[in-house]
Amino acid sequence: MRLLTPIASALLCSSLIAPNSIDTTARQDFAGRWNLTGTGEHRNRVYWLEVTDSGGQLTGMFLNRTGSPVPLDTVSIEDGQLIFRMRAGRRGTAPQHRLRREGDRLVGTLNDRGTDVRVVGVRPPKWADANASGRHAFGTAVALFDGASIDAFTLQHEDRPSGWSVEAGAMTNSPGANNLISKERFKDFRLQAEYKLEAGSNSGLYLRGRYELQVLDDHGKPPEKTGHMAIYGWTPPLVNASRPAGDWQTVDIVLVGNRITATLNGRKVHENSMIQAITGGALDADETLAGPIMIQGDHNKLWYRKMVVTVIE
Numbered sequence: 318m319r320l321l322t323p324i325a326s327a328l329l330c331s332s333l334i335a336p337n338s339i340d341t342t343a344r345q346d347f348a349g350r351w352n353l354t355g356t357g358e359h360r361n362r363v364y365w366l367e368v369t370d371s372g373g374q375l376t377g378m379f380l381n382r383t384g385s386p387v388p389l390d391t392v393s394i395e396d397g398q399l400i401f402r403m404r405a406g407r408r409g410t411a412p413q414h415r416l417r418r419e420g421d422r423l424v425g426t427l428n429d430r431g432t433d434v435r436v437v438g439v440r441p442p443k444w445a446d447a448n449a450s451g452r453h454a455f456g457t458a459v460a461l462f463d464g465a466s467i468d469a470f471t472l473q474h475e476d477r478p479s480g481w482s483v484e485a486g487a488m489t490n491s492p493g494a495n496n497l498i499s500k501e502r503f504k505d506f507r508l509q510a511e512y513k514l515e516a517g518s519n520s521g522l523y524l525r526g527r528y529e530l531q532v533l534d535d536h537g538k539p540p541e542k543t544g545h546m547a548i549y550g551w552t553p554p555l556v557n558a559s560r561p562a563g564d565w566q567t568v569d570i571v572l573v574g575n576r577i578t579a580t581l582n583g584r585k586v587h588e589n590s591m592i593q594a595i596t597g598g599a600l601d602a603d604e605t606l607a608g609p610i611m612i613q614g615d616h617n618k619l620w621y622r623k624m625v626v627t628v629i630e
């Protein structure tokens with residue numbers, strides 16, 4: 318048997334061990350979940366990223382502002398940068414995104430539909446134990462709609478028309494209207510609402526402006542993670558409790574920390590469900606702060622005749 322010289326032996330050990338240890342450290346730097354927020358003129362753009370290390374093989378999920386989180390096509394680490402891309406669409410190869418670690422943060426650039434967006438990423442909060450189905454001390458109820466005006470709301474896009482009006486004691490939108498954002502902000506609360514949808518209508522209720530409960534005409538269909546009262550893209554309702562289009566529907570929602578319990582039309586659709594992350598269309602990623610109620614109006618027509626928020630003290 319031929320013996321290796323000391324130099325050759327050292328080189329062999331280096332090739333077998335050193336790269337693996339470096340890769341492990343780099344993977345640990347990026348693995349896990351990140352809330353990403355644009356900077357400067359793009360500070361209202363919010364993204365979410367998860368990187369998973371499976372024995373040295375990197376995979377990931379990405380929420381590109383709107384819609385649902387989707388699997389990444391490629392994830393790699395090169396020269397200290399995390400490089401990833403989504404799956405190619407009809408327009409061809411998807412653009413690359415590049416991020417690097419700076420202390421506890423991720424910084425870098427995302428190519429958002431042809432626009433380079435500088436972002437800063439932080440870890441999501443570690444939530445304290447909470448029980449949305451438990452007993453709570455409730456404060457004063459705040460009526461966001463009084464049957465006569467929508468003065469409790471402002472518009473998400475101030476440079477666009479409202480598209481909302483009040484008809485027969487209910488506030489309603491024209492298709493493609495602005496999104497309404499409550500002027501008052503809430504942290505832990507109970508939300509009670511009554512609404513109805515036209516056939517095929519699609520909307521959403523955003524809790525703290527970050528977590529969308531889907532509002533959808535899907536009577537008679539199986540529950541799914543984009544169905545009526547789903548935590549959009551993440552968690553389907555326990556049952557589909559939707560009424561037919563044109564019928565008034567009632568929802569009672571309790572949000573405490575990152576837990577939610579909800580009853581739709583008298584049937585429990587969430588029982589202390591965990592909110593896993595922000596959803597598409599979130600206004601910001603500051604998850605531990607109070608936030609507004611946002612009503613999505615930019616899809617199809619719907620009506621609200623009641624919306625009351627009661628703070629949990």
